[in-house]
Every structure is written in structure tokens, then in C-alpha cells.
Amino acid sequence: MLEYLKRARSLVAVLLLLAAHPASTRAAGAQADDAGAERRIGLEHLENGRFGAALDAYRRAIEIEPGDERLYLESADIHLASGAPEDAEAILREASRRFPGSTVPAYNLLYHDLAESWAGTGRLSRAAEAMSAAARFEGPVDPAIIHRRLGDFSADLLRLDAALAAYRTAWALDPGNAAVQLALGNLHLRRNSLDEARTAFDQVLGAHPDSVDALHGVSEIHRRRGRFEEALAAADQVLRRVPDHRRALYIRGTARIRVGQDAAGRADLEAYAALEVQAQADEHRARAVNAFRMEGMRHLLEGRRADAIEAFESGIAAYPDAAELHGARGQALSESGRHQEAIAAFLSMLESGGDAPTAHRELAREYRSVGDIEASDRHRALYEARPAVRPRP
Amino acid sequence: MRRPGNRGFAAGLPVLILLLPGAGTVCGAAAQEAVGFTSAAAEAGIDFVHVNGATPEKFLPETMGGGVVIFDYDGDAWPDLFFVNSGSLGEGGPRDGSGHRLYRNDRDGTFSESIAESGIERSGYGMGACAADVDNDGWTDLFVTYFGPDALYRNVGGRFEDATAAAGVAGEGWSSSCAFADVDNDGDVDLYVARYLDYSLDDNRYCGLLDIRIYCDPNVYGGAPDVLYRNDGAGVFTDVSRESGVGLAAGKGLGVVFADYDLDGRVDAYVANDLVANFLFRNDGGGVFDEIGLLAGVALGGDGRPMSGMGTDMADMNGDGRPDVFVTNMDRETHNLYANDGGGLFLEVTFASGVGQATLPYVGWGTAFLDHDNDADLDLAIANGAVLDNIGQFRDTTYPQRNLLLENDGGGAFRDAGPYAGAGFALEKVSRGLAAGDLDNDGDIDIVIGNNGQSADYLRNDADNGNHSLLVRLMGSESNRDGVGARLRLAIGDRVLVRQVKAGSSYLGQNDVRVHFGMGRRARADRLEIVWPTGRADIVEDVEAGGILTIHEGFGVVERRPFY
Numbered sequence: 026m027l028e029y030l031k032r033a034r035s036l037v038a039v040l041l042l043l044a045a046h047p048a049s050t051r052a053a054g055a056q057a058d059d060a061g062a063e064r065r066i067g068l069e070h071l072e073n074g075r076f077g078a079a080l081d082a083y084r085r086a087i088e089i090e091p092g093d094e095r096l097y098l099e100s101a102d103i104h105l106a107s108g109a110p111e112d113a114e115a116i117l118r119e120a121s122r123r124f125p126g127s128t129v130p131a132y133n134l135l136y137h138d139l140a141e142s143w144a145g146t147g148r149l150s151r152a153a154e155a156m157s158a159a160a161r162f163e164g165p166v167d168p169a170i171i172h173r174r175l176g177d178f179s180a181d182l183l184r185l186d187a188a189l190a191a192y193r194t195a196w197a198l199d200p201g202n203a204a205v206q207l208a209l210g211n212l213h214l215r216r217n218s219l220d221e222a223r224t225a226f227d228q229v230l231g232a233h234p235d236s237v238d239a240l241h242g243v244s245e246i247h248r249r250r251g252r253f254e255e256a257l258a259a260a261d262q263v264l265r266r267v268p269d270h271r272r273a274l275y276i277r278g279t280a281r282i283r284v285g286q287d288a289a290g291r292a293d294l295e296a297y298a299a300l301e302v303q304a305q306a307d308e309h310r311a312r313a314v315n316a317f318r319m320e321g322m323r324h325l326l327e328g329r330r331a332d333a334i335e336a337f338e339s340g341i342a343a344y345p346d347a348a349e350l351h352g353a354r355g356q357a358l359s360e361s362g363r364h365q366e367a368i369a370a371f372l373s374m375l376e377s378g379g380d381a382p383t384a385h386r387e388l389a390r391e392y393r394s395v396g397d398i399e400a401s402d403r404h405r406a407l408y409e410a411r412p413a414v415r416p417r418p
Numbered sequence: 419m420r421r422p423g424n425r426g427f428a429a430g431l432p433v434l435i436l437l438l439p440g441a442g443t444v445c446g447a448a449a450q451e452a453v454g455f456t457s458a459a460a461e462a463g464i465d466f467v468h469v470n471g472a473t474p475e476k477f478l479p480e481t482m483g484g485g486v487v488i489f490d491y492d493g494d495a496w497p498d499l500f501f502v503n504s505g506s507l508g509e510g511g512p513r514d515g516s517g518h519r520l521y522r523n524d525r526d527g528t529f530s531e532s533i534a535e536s537g538i539e540r541s542g543y544g545m546g547a548c549a550a551d552v553d554n555d556g557w558t559d560l561f562v563t564y565f566g567p568d569a570l571y572r573n574v575g576g577r578f579e580d581a582t583a584a585a586g587v588a589g590e591g592w593s594s595s596c597a598f599a600d601v602d603n604d605g606d607v608d609l610y611v612a613r614y615l616d617y618s619l620d621d622n623r624y625c626g627l628l629d630i631r632i633y634c635d636p637n638v639y640g641g642a643p644d645v646l647y648r649n650d651g652a653g654v655f656t657d658v659s660r661e662s663g664v665g666l667a668a669g670k671g672l673g674v675v676f677a678d679y680d681l682d683g684r685v686d687a688y689v690a691n692d693l694v695a696n697f698l699f700r701n702d703g704g705g706v707f708d709e710i711g712l713l714a715g716v717a718l719g720g721d722g723r724p725m726s727g728m729g730t731d732m733a734d735m736n737g738d739g740r741p742d743v744f745v746t747n748m749d750r751e752t753h754n755l756y757a758n759d760g761g762g763l764f765l766e767v768t769f770a771s772g773v774g775q776a777t778l779p780y781v782g783w784g785t786a787f788l789d790h791d792n793d794a795d796l797d798l799a800i801a802n803g804a805v806l807d808n809i810g811q812f813r814d815t816t817y818p819q820r821n822l823l824l825e826n827d828g829g830g831a832f833r834d835a836g837p838y839a840g841a842g843f844a845l846e847k848v849s850r851g852l853a854a855g856d857l858d859n860d861g862d863i864d865i866v867i868g869n870n871g872q873s874a875d876y877l878r879n880d881a882d883n884g885n886h887s888l889l890v891r892l893m894g895s896e897s898n899r900d901g902v903g904a905r906l907r908l909a910i911g912d913r914v915l916v917r918q919v920k921a922g923s924s925y926l927g928q929n930d931v932r933v934h935f936g937m938g939r940r941a942r943a944d945r946l947e948i949v950w951p952t953g954r955a956d957i958v959e960d961v962e963a964g965g966i967l968t969i970h971e972g973f974g975v976v977e978r979r980p981f982y
Contacts, residue, residue, distance in 0.1 A: 251765070272723065282713070305694060308637050323628055323631075
């Protein structure tokens with residue numbers, strides 16, 4: 026369920042709303058005189074990826090019909106999809122104020138998504154708060170998942186007792202859930218409660234003997250206890266399943282040296298070091314590219330398009346195959362009216378392996394802007410041929 | 419302010435009595451431990467305020483300074499203080515903020531600010547410092563690291579002269595911690611400079627969210643190789659980074675300490691790196707090093723994750739005679755403690771020792787092994803403070819954090835003694851540098867903290883539990899003048915306490931170079947052995963506690979002063 030929700034959110038987000046509410050035939054950009062029509066206009070903007078215009082339409086709809094709870098919830102959903110959890114939270118708060126005692130299941134989903142959105146930006150206190158709110162509503166999100174995630178956030182916040190309670194609730198709700206037991210095991214490791222951790226990992230292994238995470242947990246317990254033969258054996262089990270598991274290589278390498286297998290231990294550590302170098306390089310690249318992207322996005326947000334383009338181009342100079350920078354540059358060029366250059370940028374995005382539906386959608390728009398209708402239609406067709414997404418629960 | 423010595427009970431002082439089961443019995447030490455650090459900066463006249471010049475651009479160096487050094491610059495046998503200031507990196511480029519500060523010890527519990535007459539005038543965005551007598555002239559010289567070229571100040575009779583160019587140690591880029599030691603055993607101290615990131619102001623990236631800018635994660639930038647300067651004898655240095663092996667790998671160095679981990683008579687270097695593997699440079703002789711951190715088991719967290727190494731220290735925390743390693747890291751990682759098992763291997767004992775649980779919520783920086791209660795084992799002091807000034811936007815934690823005092827039970831098991839450690843350890847600030855030493859020569863260890871963008875703290879040790887102690891000051895003759903790298907073994911009954919003279923450790927700073935021994939209830943030690951960097955050994959029999967011994971290489975005890 027959670028994976029589906031994550032995928033849905035990342036792929037098309039609120040476009041899923043359209044499945045339940047067909048778009049109006051009325052032209053986007055026009056204003057309606059009743060809430061339903063404004064809502065349909067909003068949905069049409071949404072279909073074209075125009076979150077701002079969609080939200081404007083919803084705002085007008087709410088002004089016309091402030092007693093329609095659905096408008097608030099859909100509006101919150103659009104805010105979430107557009108990456109504005111702060112606004113989504115404000116709308117949800119307003120909805121709760123206006124409709125106290127509401128049991129609409131969508132709150133469950135929206136608060137859950139809000140929590141994940143906060144967590145995705147590192148704001149864990151707010152994530153925990155939102156997930157607690159999600160737990161107060163019955164809805165489509167599995168309560169065991171809600172409590173497990175609450176446990177995750179609490180653990181990251183070092184509220185270890187709260188995390189333990191949340192995981193135990195999740196386990197009680199779904200006793201066969203290996204993810205919960207794994208999380209419990211890791212939490213016990215963090216508390217250095219090695220017996221409890223071992224119990225949790227053993228339970229996972231009872232049901233899932235190939236669980237790499239549980240086997241790794243067991244190797245870590247043995248390592249901490251100084252039982253290097255056992256640590257070696259458990260790490261070996263991990264590596265039989267995932268040969269490039271870095272941390273298992275490290276534990277096995279150090280354990281081998283401890284038990285006198287010096288050459289084999291050194292070989293493990295050398296293999297670890299080589300993998301670590303690559304992982305560090307990947308991490309460095311990802312963070313550096315993201316920093317360029319954020320810098321440009323920040324300029325864009327403040328209307329400094331030339332600075333944004335410069336930032337994206339600096340990033341591309343350093344990382345020529347960074348698809349996200351090509352796409353962001355294309356966006357900035359488009360907003361600057363430089364459509365031919367934007368087309369080139371989106372084509373580079375495609376060549377670099379960027380998200381194809383997004384690139385095709387933007388290319389369709391850009392080709393239309395320069396009058397190349399045939400190319401625009403071709404990319405539109407490619408965009409519309411994107412994999413179908415199941416509607417939200 | 420004059421205070422009672424360490425023998426009589428300090429009535430009226432904010433001393434809390436702490437009952438620590440199993441603690442303090444080594445060498446017959448009292449079971450009742452008095453722990454009391456007074457926050458005494460204002461009282462002592464230490465009014466330094468670090469300037470970080472924080473800007474909306476979130477230049478990373480802004481959140482990293484500043485360091486503090488305890489050293490005797492005027493040769494009066496009373497430790498003085500040097501605080502490194504940063505300044506501003508904002509519009510107009512790097513410039514001095516309000517300058518470094520040098521505090522002369524007035525020998526009465528107070529300090530006088532004396533930077534104006536010191537000759538230290540260099541501007542720039544300072545980070546840390548370390549001190550040693552680079553030309554063996556009897557006056558302790560000072561090296562200051564910068565975000566930018568570093569500086570060496572030669573001490574000429576208690577006044578400093580900028581000797582950077584002549585010494586050839588300016589370097590470039592972003593230096594952090596530094597340490598002196600005689601890596602080639604030739605009788606003079608060499609200089610290790612840890613380097614952090616390949617970073618420039620022009621390359622300052624935007625990190626965070628669209629609505630919240632934060633200081634960038636170090637992984638946004640590449641690392642920089644450290645630098646080793648060989649002293650050619652008269653305080654003129656040669657960059658031997660590559661041929662020594664130190665400069666072959668780019669780490670992200672923030673802390674460095676020298677200690678002879680394998681007891682082969684040659685000092686080795688341990689480097690705390692930020693989010694990449696820490697280094698252990700084994701000295702293979704002649705100043706040539708082999709990086710063996712991964713093999714030795716001190717490069718990573720116990721489960722194989724690179725940690726956010728900041729500050730570090732090495733000392734024998736479990737009484738087996740071998741130097742162990744402590745490294746401070748980020749919150750949620752735990753700091754790391756590695757026990758030296760001998761045979762070139764370390765065992766990560768972070769959780770087994772209690773350090774893991776105690777440090778999990780804290781971002782650690784400066785640190786020192788020290789015996790705060792004179793019970794003959796080494797405790798841990800740790801300076802804490804978050805990296806992000808807007809951390810509250812993300813988690814329910816704050817930029818300032820309380821510092822930690824971890825009490826050793828004598829066998830290498832630690833527990834948080836901070837809540838019982840007096841007002842000094844109740845402070846919550848954005849701490850970075852930490853240096854330890856007996857500032858008032860009363861036989862117990864005081865602590866000085868450098869806080870980022872805030873006033874400094876002086877945690878005066880006002881506890882008095884009746885335990886005895888000894889301070890040892892070394893004077894090399896063939897060895898370097900301060901005996902940096904010398905190994906001291908104090909035999910007390912069936913115990914042997916092993917310490918080493920260090921000139922640079924912690925984060926961005928340096929402790930008092932004199933060696934402190936807590937001796938518990940024993941008023942005399944059977945024997946003190948000093949193994950100098952040259953290999954020569956001096957032995958002093960029947961050593962009385964309660965004072966400061968000065969031992970001259972080859973001549974034995976040349977001075978004995980009672981504690982003040």
C-alpha cells in the first residue's frame with residue numbers, strides 16, 4: 026500500500042483525482058460563477074500540470090462554497106502534489122476547524138501524505154505530528170503502516186520510547202509484518218538492547234530466512250558482543266545474497282582479521298573500500314547536483330530567471346549528464362520565453378535519462394509555443410502514452 | 419580569584435556530591451566523588467566573544483569555528499589562553515572580525531587580555547591553533563589555521579613575530595585542526611595540518627529547501643588532502659605531505675592527534691574525517707606513514723558506516739597502557755570509542771562502554787580525555803552544538819546543546835556525569851573548541867570552551883574530593899624542548915598510569931602540554947618513568963603528589979612547585 030501511494034504521488038499526484046471527477050469542457054483560464062465549475066476548471070489546469078492555476082480555481086470555489094469539505098481536501102491534495110506541505114497543512118487545519126468531528130477517510134490519506142512530505146524534506150517533528158493526526162482517522166492507509174512510520178520518525182527524532190511504543194502498536198495490528206520487526210530490531214540495536222534485537226531479527230528470519238537486513242542485524246549483534254566467529258558467519262550469509270553489501274563486507278572483514286583469517290579479511294576490507302569510494306562519489310554527485318538545482322529553483326522562485334539559468338548551466342558544466350538540471354534549465358528558459366533553447370534543454374533531459382513523461386509533456390508545450398504543431402502532437406502522444414496509474418483508494 | 423587548594427574541602431562552593439557505584443576506588447580513591455565545574459569566565463576576566471559573521475548565504479566556515487589553545491606563552495609556568503576568532507565572509511570578502519584574543523594568566527585566578535601587545539596582528543577567517551616550541555629556544559610558538567593561508571607566530575621572549583613566510587607554512591585552502599609532534603625523532607617538532615573541504619566562497623552552493631537555506635552537507639564538496647610539514651631544525655619547514663604518505667588521500671579532516679598507538683617509539687597520527695573514513699597514519703620511521711585506519715578498525719563506525727568525525731583524542735582510558743581513540747560525531751550517529759587491543763587492532767566499544775547511549779543526541783566537536791576528579795582514570799569532556807543554526811525547523815532540537823562530562827569507572831565504562839557536574843556543565847551553547855588544563859595550578863583540570871558566535875566559557879574545576887594529583891612539565895634537551903611525544907608511566911602500587919605529551923588534539927585546539935596524573939588517595943607514587951622521543955628514559959623514584967614537577971631530559975627533576 027505504502028509503495029503504491031509513494032509511486033502514485035511521485036508520478037502524477039493529484040491527476041488521480043480526475044479518475045473520479047471528469048474534467049470540464051470549459052476552457053481553462055476562464056472563470057466560472059459556481060463552485061462546481063471552478064472546481065472543474067481547477068482539475069483541467071491540474072491535468073496540464075498548472076498547479077498554481079488549479080489552486081486559484083479551487084480558492085475561488087471555496088470562496089463561493091465554503092461549506093464544501095471536499096474542496097478543502099482536494100485543494101490540500103493539490104498543495105501536497107505541488108510540493109507545498111505548509112499550505113496543505115494550513116488547508117487541512119482550516120478544514121478541521123470548519124468540519125469538527127468529520128470522519129471523512131481522505132483525512133487519513135492526506136495526513137499520511139503530509140507526514141511523508143514533511144519527512145521527505147527532513148522536517149521530522151512535523152512529520153510525526155501529521156502522522157499522529159493520520160492515526161486519528163480511519164481511512165485507506167493501513168494503520169500498521171501509519172504506526173510503523175510514526176515509529177520511524179520518532180526513532181529519527183531520538184524519541185526512542187515513543188518509537189518503541191509505535192512499533193509495538195504496529196506489530197499488534199499486523200503481527201506478520203516483517204518490516205515492523207526489522208524496525209524494532211534496529212531500534213533495539215540503537216538502544217543497545219541486544220537480546221531484544223536478536224529476538225526481533227530471529228522472528229523476521231523465522232518467516233523470511235533470506236532477509237538480508239535481519240541477517241545483517243544478527244551479524245551486528247555478534248560483533249558488538251565480540252563474538253567474531255558468529256559475526257563472520259552471519260555477515261557471510263548476507264554476502265551470499267548480496268555480494269556487494271558494503272557494511273556486511275566490513276563486518277566480515279574485521280571479523281576475519283579478529284579470528285586470524287588475515288588475508289581474507291584484508292581482501293574483504295579492500296572490496297569494501299572500493300565500493301565505498303564509488304558510493305561516496307555517487308553521494309557527492311547527487312548532493313552537488315541537488316545543490317545546483319535548488320540554487321536555480323530558488324532564483325526562479327524569486328523571479329531571477331537569468332540567475333536561475335546561470336545556476337543550472339553551472340551545474341550542467343560540472344555534471345553534463347544530470348537530467349534534472351537539463352529539465353530545470355528548460356523550465357527556466359521556457360519561462361523566459363526562450364522556447365527554442367528550452368526544446369534543446371528538454372531533449373537533453375530525455376537523452377540523459379530524465380523522467381520521460383515530464384520531458385514529453387514539456388516538449389509538447391514548447392513545440393506548440395514555436396508553432397511546430399506536428400512535433401508538439403508527437404510528444405503529446407508520447408506523454409499520454411505514459412503508463413496508466415491506478416486511481417487512489 | 420584565589421581558591422583553596424585541592425586538599426581541603428571547598429565549603430560554600432557549588433559542589434555536588436555524586437555517588438558513583440564502583441567509581442573512584444582505584445588506588446584507594448574516595449567512593450564519594452565531588453564534581454563541580456563553575457562557570458567562571460566573567461569572574462576570571464575572560465570576555466572573548468567569537469564572531470562567525472553568519473550570513474544568509476550560509477558560508478560553511480561560519481558554523482565551524484572557533485578553537486582555543488592553552489599554552490604558556492610568557493614562560494612563567496602559568497597556562498595562558500589563546501582564542502581563535504573568525505570574522506566575516508560576507509560582502510567584501512574575508513576580513514578580520516574582531517581579532518584573536520590572548521589572555522595572560524595573572525596567577526590569581528584572573529586573566530588579562532593582551533593581544534594588543536602580543537604582536538599577533540594577522541587578519542583572516544581563523545579556525546584553530548596549536549602551539550609548540552618550533553625552534554627549541556625555550557619559548558612556545560603558535561600556529562593558527564584559517565579558512566585561507568595559515569600563520570606561524572614565533573615567540574620571541576613572550577612577544578610574537580609573524581614567521582609564516584620564512585617558515586614556509588602558509589599553505590592554502592581550508593585548514594582546521596593542527597598538531598605538533600616529532601615525527602622523525604630528530605629533536606624538533608613537525609607540524610600536521612588537517613584540511614577540510616575543497617571549498618571556496620565562489621563555490622558556495624545553495625542547500626536546503628526552497629524556503630529554508632541551510633549549511634551544506636560536506637558531501638556537496640570534495641575533500642582536501644592534509645599537510646605535513648617537516649621541521650628542518652630551526653623552525654623552517656618543508657612540505658613533505660606526499661613523500662610522507664599523509665597527503666596521498668583526500669579526507670575531510672577536522673581533528674588530528676598524535677600518539678604512539680603501537681608503542682614502537684614513533685608517534686602515529688589519527689585524523690577525524692567528516693563523513694569519510696577516518697585515518698590512522700602508522701609511522702613507519704623517518705616520518706613516512708602508512709594509512710591503516712580500515713585495517714586497524716578505527717576508520718568507521720562499528721557497523722561499517724563512515725561517521726561525521728569532528729574532534730578526537732587518544733589516551734589510555736582503560737588502564738592497559740595502550741592509547742585508545744575517541745572521536746566525536748554528529749547526533750544520531752553516536753561518538754566512537756575504540757579500545758586499543760594491541761597487535762595493531764582496535765575494538766569499537768562505543769556501546770559496550772556506555773559512550774553510545776550517552777552521546778546519541780549530541781553533535782560533538784572538541785573533546786579531551788582528562789581525569790577531572792583525580793581518581794586515576796581518564797574521563798571524557800565533550801563540547802557539543804548543532805551544525806545548523808536553524809535545526810529547529812527540522813527536528814525538536816536546538817542549535818545550542820549542553821556539553822558532556824563522561825565519568826570513567828576505571829575500566830573504560832562511562833556514564834554521563836554532566837547533570838552532577840556543576841553549573842559549568844549546565845550551560846547550553848554552540849560549542850566547538852575544547853581545551854583542558856590546570857589553569858590555576860591547583861592540581862585539578864579546568865576546561866575552556868570556544869563557542870561559535872558566542873562568548874567563551876571557562877569551566878573552573880572547583881571540586882575537592884581529597885584525591886591527590888601531580889603535574890609534570892617536561893624539558894627536552896636532545897628531544898624537542900617541550901618533550902612532545904614523550905611517554906610517561908607513573909607506577910602507583912599495582913597500577914601504572916600511562917600518559918603522553920601532546921601538542922594538539924580535540925577540535926581546533928590544544929590542551930595544556932603538561933601531563934596531569936590523578937592519583938586517588940595515594941599521596942606518593944612509587945616511580946615515574948619518562949621515555950623521551952629520542953628513546954632516552956629518565957626515572958624518578960618515590961614521587962610525592964601535590965605539586966608540579968619539571969623534569970629535564972637527562973637531568974631528572976629540576977624543579978618542584980607545590981600546587982597553588
